[in-house]
Amino acid sequence: MNQAGEKLFTRKDAGLLAAVLLVAGAAALFLGLPGRAQGELVRITVDGRLYGEYELARDRNIRVEEGTHYNEVVIRDKKVYVTEADCPDRYCVKHHEITKSMETIVCLPHRMVVEIVNVGATKWSAETDGIWESGSHGKPGDAGKPGGFENIDGYTE
Amino acid sequence: MGVECLNPGEGKAQKVKNKMITTRITNISHAFLWIFCCLFSMTGCSLEKGAAGENYTREVFAMDTYMTLTLYEGEAVSDATAALDAAVNEIERLDRLLSTGKDDSEVVALNRNGGGILSEDTRELWESSLEIYRETEGAFDVTIYPVMRAWGFAGGEFRVPEEGELQELTVRVNSSLVQWKASSGKLTLPGQTELDFGGIAKGYTGRKLAEILSSHGVKSALLDLGGNIQLVGCKPDGSKFKIAIRDPENSADAVGVLALEDTAVVTSGGYERYFEEGGLTYHHIIDPSTGCPADRGLSSVTVVCRDGTLADGYSTALFIMGTEKAISFWKEHEQIFDAVFVTEEGQIIVTSGLEKCFTSDRSYRIVRAE
Numbered sequence: 001m002n003q004a005g006e007k008l009f010t011r012k013d014a015g016l017l018a019a020v021l022l023v024a025g026a027a028a029l030f031l032g033l034p035g036r037a038q039g040e041l042v043r044i045t046v047d048g049r050l051y052g053e054y055e056l057a058r059d060r061n062i063r064v065e066e067g068t069h070y071n072e073v074v075i076r077d078k079k080v081y082v083t084e085a086d087c088p089d090r091y092c093v094k095h096h097e098i099t100k101s102m103e104t105i106v107c108l109p110h111r112m113v114v115e116i117v118n119v120g121a122t123k124w125s126a127e128t129d130g131i132w133e134s135g136s137h138g139k140p141g142d143a144g145k146p147g148g149f150e151n152i153d154g155y156t157e
Numbered sequence: 158m159g160v161e162c163l164n165p166g167e168g169k170a171q172k173v174k175n176k177m178i179t180t181r182i183t184n185i186s187h188a189f190l191w192i193f194c195c196l197f198s199m200t201g202c203s204l205e206k207g208a209a210g211e212n213y214t215r216e217v218f219a220m221d222t223y224m225t226l227t228l229y230e231g232e233a234v235s236d237a238t239a240a241l242d243a244a245v246n247e248i249e250r251l252d253r254l255l256s257t258g259k260d261d262s263e264v265v266a267l268n269r270n271g272g273g274i275l276s277e278d279t280r281e282l283w284e285s286s287l288e289i290y291r292e293t294e295g296a297f298d299v300t301i302y303p304v305m306r307a308w309g310f311a312g313g314e315f316r317v318p319e320e321g322e323l324q325e326l327t328v329r330v331n332s333s334l335v336q337w338k339a340s341s342g343k344l345t346l347p348g349q350t351e352l353d354f355g356g357i358a359k360g361y362t363g364r365k366l367a368e369i370l371s372s373h374g375v376k377s378a379l380l381d382l383g384g385n386i387q388l389v390g391c392k393p394d395g396s397k398f399k400i401a402i403r404d405p406e407n408s409a410d411a412v413g414v415l416a417l418e419d420t421a422v423v424t425s426g427g428y429e430r431y432f433e434e435g436g437l438t439y440h441h442i443i444d445p446s447t448g449c450p451a452d453r454g455l456s457s458v459t460v461v462c463r464d465g466t467l468a469d470g471y472s473t474a475l476f477i478m479g480t481e482k483a484i485s486f487w488k489e490h491e492q493i494f495d496a497v498f499v500t501e502e503g504q505i506i507v508t509s510g511l512e513k514c515f516t517s518d519r520s521y522r523i524v525r526a527e
Contacts, residue, residue, distance in 0.1 A: 048216060088314065091430070096409045106223040113216070113223065152414065153392075156424040156459055157384035157403035 040101060040118050042080050044073060047111040056080070056116060069110050080105070080114060102152070213237040217245055219252045220359055222383025228370070229377035229393050240373035244366045244380075251365065254278055255358050257302065258312055267352060268302075272336075272345040280342055282354045282361055285466045289357070290332040293474035293486065298445040300330050302353035307448075310441040311353060315432035317439060323448035330445045360469025363387030363421055367465070384424060387465050391418035397514075403428075405456035405499055412499055413507075413517030421465035425472040426457030426499075444477050453479025456501050461511060462494035471496075480506070484524055491526045 040056040046066050054060060054075060061083075062073040071092060072084035081097040082105055092107035098116055105114040213228040226244055228237050254276070256262045267273050275283060286299040302311060304326045309315035318326075329350045336345040346352065354361075359382045367389050370378050378389035379398055388398050397418045401411035405428045415422065427440030427450065444451040458475045462468035471494055475483035480500055487496055487508050495510035505521035512523055 045216075047218070089430075089432075096407070099409070104223075108218070108221065108223065111218050151399055152401045152411070153398040154379050154381050154386050155384065155401050155403055155411070156386050156415075156422045157408070157426065157429060 040078075040116055042073075042075055043115050043117050045113045045115075051112075053117075064110075064112055066110060066112075071107055071110060071112050073105075073114055080116065082107070082114070085110070213241060215241045215245060217248055219248045220256070220362065220382070221258075221355070222359070224248065224383060225381045226366070227379045227381070228375055229379070236374060240370050240375050243369050243373060247365055247369055248362060251278065251358065251362050255282070255354050257353050257355070264352060264354065267344065267346065271348070272343070275342050275344055278361075279354070282357060282466070283337070283344060283352075284339075285361070285470065286354065286357060287332055287335075287337065289467065289470035289474060292490075293471075293478070295332070295445055296477040297356060297470045297474035298330055298332050299352050299354055299356060300332050300335065300350050301356075301443055301445050302351040303349070304330060304443055304445075304448045305353065305355075305441075308439065308441075308443065309432070310430065310443070311355070315434070315439075317434055318448075327445065327448040330448070356473050357466050357469045359383060359385040360421060360423055360465035360467070363465035363469075384429070385465070385469060386422040388418055388420055388422070402459050402497055402499075403457070406503065412505055412519065413497065413515055413521065415459075415461065415497070415511065416514045416516070417461060420461055420463050421468040422459060422461050423465070423468040423472045424457055424459040425476040427451070427476075428456070442473060442476050451477040451479075453477065453482075454501050455480055455483070455498060456503075457499045458483065459497040460494050461496065461514075464493075467494065484508075487524070488526045 042054045042056050044051040044053075044062065044064055046064065051064055052062065054062060056075060056078050059076045060074075062075070064071045064073055069086055070084075071082055071087070074081055074083050079097040079099050082092040082095065085092050085107060087107050087109040089109065092105055092110075092112070092114075095105045098105055098114070101116045101118040103116055106112070212230055215226045217224045217226070226241060228240060253259060253261070254263045255278075257264055257268075259265065263273075263276055263279055267275075267279070283299075286297070289297045290299070304323065305311040306313060307316075307318040307322060307326055329347075331350075334347045334350065335352075336347075337343075363380055363382050363385055364387065366380055367378075367387050370389050376390045377393050380387040380389070384403075386400055388400075391397055397416040400415045400417060400422050402413055402415065402424060403426070404410040404412045405426050408428065425442060427438075427442055430441040431438050433439075440450045442451045443449065444453075455476050458472050460468045460472040460475065462471065475486065475496060475498075478486060480498060483496070483498065484506070487494070491508065491510065495508045497508075497511065497515065498504075498506040500506070505517065505519060507515050507521050507523050509523055509525045515521070
């Protein structure tokens with residue numbers, strides 16, 4: 001297609017190429033791909049907005065503050081629980097610790113949801129039925145196995 | 158070629174468009190730009206829930222609970238989005254209509270005005286409520302609202318009401334005192350009687366959502382309305398959904414798993430909403446006959462019924478009735494629903510219709526109608 005005499009690769013192209021690669025690299029880093037952490041993450045959302053994602057394997061305390069409200073979320077020994085909150089019902093504090101994907105702690109008054117998600121398994125895996133189907137994620141026989149049951153699609157409670 | 162380009166047939170048009178782009182690439186920088194664009198659009202897709210071969214989920218805070226709607230793979234993206242939009246609109250519409258916490262809701266207006274002409278939805282809810290009230294001999298009663306409020310379970314702060322206060326309030330809890338003219342749709346509440354459809358609203362909503370999703374061509378969905386489950390069809394591979402029943406004694410565990418399709422599954426238990434005072438635990442399932450938390454030996458009741466409204470109402474009523482009465486009620490209605498009971502002693506009782514659907518690593522008993 002190129003006419004005779006026209007350079008295939010000009011200096012301008014090289015500059016543009018470098019810029020494009022730089023932006024692409026930055027975007028990939030920013031979006032967390034392809035180097036995004038694999039495995040189980042603790043995802044906290046407030047009223048549907050992402051508040052933060054944290055490694056389940058790394059102990060830490062997260063003070064989720066929205067306006068004048070707060071919930072103190074703790075990640076310890078691969079377990080997640082809420083130790084303190086100023087919500088009226090405090091169901092989030094009473095909630096059992098969560099350890100596997102598909103489990104959630106919800107604070108209704110603050111519209112806060114703490115959930116464990118398995119990032120590595122949410123995509124690209126042909127065996128995955130879907131991100132809420134915990135049994136197909138994580139270590140085999142580990143996630144979504146209450147009382148020895150596998151491949152749970154939902155809970156009634 | 159030109160004619161084909163004008164055709165709006167999506168797949169074809171996309172291919173043609175790609176080909177045109179390819180032929181237009183006349184130098185390398187454009188090629189890299191193109192690759193970059195592709196890369197970018199791919200990363201965008203992967204971050205969204207519900208790319209091809211995935212499920213589509215939507216989370217909603219409504220009706221005083223957290224809901225997760227999941228459409229299973231196999232639907233086209235645009236269709237799934239439209240179906241989920243319609244479902245969320247329906248949830249919000251019903252929430253606005255039925256909420257006791259929203260000043261402009263129909264239910265608030267009915268309670269304030271001592272009645273009124275019922276809309277289509279409240280009419281259906283009231284008629285279902287009345288039917289369940291009669292069938293369960295008052296174990297399920299939507300006029301319980303003033304008592305719920307006294308305990309702080311309907312907004313406000315948790316407190317243990319005094320005996321005199323409860324006696325006064327329970328006198329007004331009686332659906333049979335409500336005047337209802339089906340022909341005109343006019344409902345009249347006796348003095349100080351108030352309604353709250355909270356006991357069946359989620360079940361009713363689940364049923365409505367299933368209808369809406371089906372009308373959008375959805376064949377496989379799991380709707381979790383705060384632990385009230387509504388299933389649409391079965392899973393895309395033809396297998397049944399596996400729904401775990403939460404262990405009332407240890408909420409990290411499950412008492413068993415039900416394999417089900419195209420039905421509603423609703424559990425009532427005292428372990429989800431409760432408060433503690435003076436070393437005692439008070440849960441939110443109030444017995445209309447006493448005005449106090451139901452205490453007849455059951456920790457949880459799970460009802461499986463094709464009609465979500467009934468599943469919701471029955472699960473509450475059976476919890477209040479207690480084991481023996483609940484089992485005899487099931488025997489009279491075995492064609493309509495099935496149930497799993499967990500007693501305070503940890504006994505698991507499963508009605509015979511679920512014999513083939515229920516699995517557990519614990520021992521359980523099957524009850525039969527005869």
